[in-house]
Amino acid sequence: MLHTDSAKLLETKTGWKQNPEAVRMDIIKIATAEFAQNGLSGARVNEIAAKTKTSKRMIYYYFGDKDGLYQQVLIEAYREVREGERELDLEHLEPLPALKKLVEFTFEHHRRNPDFIRLVMIENIHHGDYLKHSPLIQTLNQPVIERLERIYARGLEQQLFRAGITALELHWQISALSFFNVSNEATFTLSFGKQLFTKAGQASLKKQVVEMILRFTLRPALIEQYLSHPQA
Amino acid sequence: MLHTDSAKLLETKTGWKQNPEAVRMDIIKIATAEFAQNGLSGARVNEIAAKTKTSKRMIYYYFGDKDGLYQQVLIEAYREVREGERELDLEHLEPLPALKKLVEFTFEHHRRNPDFIRLVMIENIHHGDYLKHSPLIQTLNQPVIERLERIYARGLEQQLFRAGITALELHWQISALSFFNVSNEATFTLSFGKQLFTKAGQASLKKQVVEMILRFTLRPALIEQYLSHPQA
DNA sequence: TATAATTTGTACCATTTGGTTCATTTGGTC
DNA sequence: GACCAAATGAACCAAATGGTACAAATTATA
Structure with missing residues (x-):
């Protein structure tokens, strides 16, 4: 049966x-x-x-045993998610659209993979004890930084981006905003209402996150010029 | 005994x-x-x-029972953390320093209360099921938004801040950056190394987070003027 | 001081849980 | 078709776990 x-x-x-x-x-x-x-x-x-x-x-x-299963689950989840990111082709785009697309993609990608987010949360609760034993992860994550580095370097070259930003910190910021959006939905909703987690709320949030990253990265003189501002 | x-x-x-x-x-x-x-x-x-x-x-x-204990622990943790935030007096500061101080405080406050962060993570794993039964939380969290709203309103009035930002979204962004910094330290370290979590790394990160919020909020024309930039 | 109500300590229990034992089946190979 | 290694099923187990029964101690009260 x-x-x-x-x-x-x-x-x-x-x-x-x-x-x-x-x-x-x-x-x-x-x-x-x-x-x-x-x-x-x-x-x-x-x-x-x-x-x-x-x-x-x-x-x-x-x-x-149970731990062994959990560990394999973790690794497989990382592999699958990073795999999904690889399709993203940013090399042929100009720096600004590339960065914009990367942020939008990350935001949506996290939203679409709540189980992965939850596994990462859980692993963090465990202080990363199970990921520690798998040297595969550094390898799996390194490309993300390198891709961002290339975009930033091109943007610098074209005098679009301001100096003094590191790709690692930038990635950290993009991750933070995209991750938190999924990981803390429950408590945030209970504390402040559902507004931000309706369809409209999420759309607005995504836009704001993109804006935040771009305003952070662009040279101030170019902000007005490159960002549309509908109501003012 | x-x-x-x-x-x-x-x-x-x-x-x-x-x-x-x-x-x-x-x-x-x-x-x-x-x-x-x-x-x-x-x-x-x-x-x-x-x-x-x-x-x-x-x-x-x-x-x-165990659940009852957990629930009380949660509520007490929220109360204590929010209590700690109340000391912060921002009303007498100008909007820009007030916002800056709020961000810095939030960043440090989260860092100083890892147990609270972990409890919130755990509660989110449980979809907020235990906080749901406690109507106290909205009341406990509302003041945070109101305080931010007052700062933003004053900044708008003085034509320091650009229009079109909501206090709720701004708070979400400040929270995301400050929360993630603590919640995901373990997996982020394993993926990308310890750099960002040394003393120097955290200092830099805090500065970048503040910059990010300010650049997002300030009117572009004022950015260069109000933000010092040491090396360029 | 008798009595009722609150508070605490000890021993215990039923269930759940991760994990295993033993035997059997299956597919390939000589 | 005999034999072997890989794969599988069902019943079983010891330990851990949340939770409780029962009684004793303490305090307040009349």
Whole structure:
């Protein structure tokens, strides 16, 4: 009975053919949602197993223990999200539109991946203890900075951007604004109402975030010229 | 033996005299640290009880169950943090210094209260379910917006600030930058190195955050004039 | 001082939870 | 088709965990 569904996935080769990779990914998918929803200690291995196409036995067979599963979930989540960012082609754009597009994309990308955001929150609650053991992450994240660096360098060259800004700090700022928007929606809403989290509110917020980054980066003399201001 | 210490706290009135409020606060103090460190499901009632001057029995006597304790911890944390913000007197300052001081204060205040930040993170993981049942929070948070509103209104009047900004969005932005700085330190460090979290890195970051808010708020024509720029 | 109400300590319990044991099935290979 | 290694299922377990029963101590009160 458990196999009526999974059989389809598993018989990619001849006949039955065991397909560990598919089973592994099925477990990770389910576990991702479960950890994101309930946290590390909040998630239940039994619950994860029940929602999986396979059994608890398999979770321990493939991942050793709960922590091992959580760790793989984390890494997979990072990989997938960073993968999604790679499509973004900014090299052929002028510095200002490139920066604008990058900010908009980051803002939307975070919004579209709340489970990833939640996993990162959870990992931060744990002081990054599980990501520590995976040297893969630096490699995975480095390109983000380099891309931003190139945009900034071009903007400097063209005397569009002011000097004295580091790509790392700029990335930090873009991340902060985009991350917080998703991570703290619940408490912010309870404290100050839903306004900012309606469709209109989010659109406005995105625009403001873009403006904030651009006004920070542009040479002041160019701000009026490059930013449209509808009502004043 | 348990009473050798607590007795001192408890005999504020005549003789022994039970002092529930002191016991309650002792429990909350310990529980705050424990929840902040381990999350809701991660924290252990037994552990909290052990570190307390009193017993597990008392926790259930005063707070009903684990959730009840967590809820009180949350509310108390909010109250205490907001209390700390009230000392800030901005009314007698000119709009620009007032805004600058507010941003700097928020940035430092978050940094100084990591346990509060962690509790808010945890509560967001739980979709704000426990704060929902406490109508006190809106009341507790409203003043922050009003204070910012007054600063902005004065800045507008003096033609220092540009039009079209809402106090709520501005507060959101200040919060985002200050919150993220503490909440995501672990994963950000693992991804991009410790640079931004050394003493020098944090000082720079604070300065950049202030600049970002001011450049966003000031009328462009006034930026060069009001912001010092040492190296260019 | 008898009595009622509040407060606290000890021992205990039912359930849940992460994790395992053992046996079986499956697919490939000689 | 005999045999082996990989993969899987079901029942089971010890420990941890939130929570409680019961009784004792303390205080206030009449």
